[in-house]
Amino acid sequence: DRTLGTMVKVKAHELRGKSREELLRQLDELKTELQQLRVAKVTGGAASKLSKIKVVRKSIARVLTVYNQNKKQAIRDKSAGEIYKPLDIRPKMTRALRRKLTPEQASKKTLKAIKKAKYFPQRKYAVKA
Numbered sequence: 001d002r003t004l005g006t007m008v009k010v011k012a013h014e015l016r017g018k019s020r021e022e023l024l025r026q027l028d029e030l031k032t033e034l035q036q037l038r039v040a041k042v043t044g045g046a047a048s049k050l051s052k053i054k055v056v057r058k059s060i061a062r063v064l065t066v067y068n069q070n071k072k073q074a075i076r077d078k079s080a081g082e083i084y085k086p087l088d089i090r091p092k093m094t095r096a097l098r099r100k101l102t103p104e105q106a107s108k109k110t111l112k113a114i115k116k117a118k119y120f121p122q123r124k125y126a127v128k129a
Contacts, residue, residue, distance in 0.1 A: 010059045015066040023070075027063045030056055 010030075015023065034056045040049045072088070079085045091098075109117070 009055050010062055012062050012066055015063060016070075018066075020067070020070070023063055023067045027060065027067070030060045030063060034060065 010026070015026075018026070034053065037045075037049055037053045037056060040046070041053065075086060076089055079089060
């Protein structure tokens with residue numbers, strides 16, 4: 001019961017400096033505190049404890065957000081030079097845009113079209129005044 005009252009609103013910028021283990025440890029602490037606060041709510045605890053539930057819930061959300069962002073960034077860094085990336089790292093776009101030809105593929109010409117362009121180039125005309 002000593003942890004009740006010691007926890008203050010955690011700030012995201014402070015969390016970003018922490019390691020994975022520290023974040024998970026803090027998450028466990030916050031979850032146990034939330035559990036204690038919920039017990040206090042059922043047993044008719046003080047109003048200050050009840051109002052703290054919201055703060056702790058938001059703090060848990062902050063810790064999880066930072067943890068997940070770090071995890072995703074690590075995956076991004078790992079798959080930076082690779083050809084195939086995990087699906088959640090690839091650009092979302094729309095289904096049609098994802099299936100669209102690349103500009104290089106779209107501008108490619110067939111052998112017949114290349115020959116035709118070579119043998120019948122654009123004519124140059126000048127109008128006599």
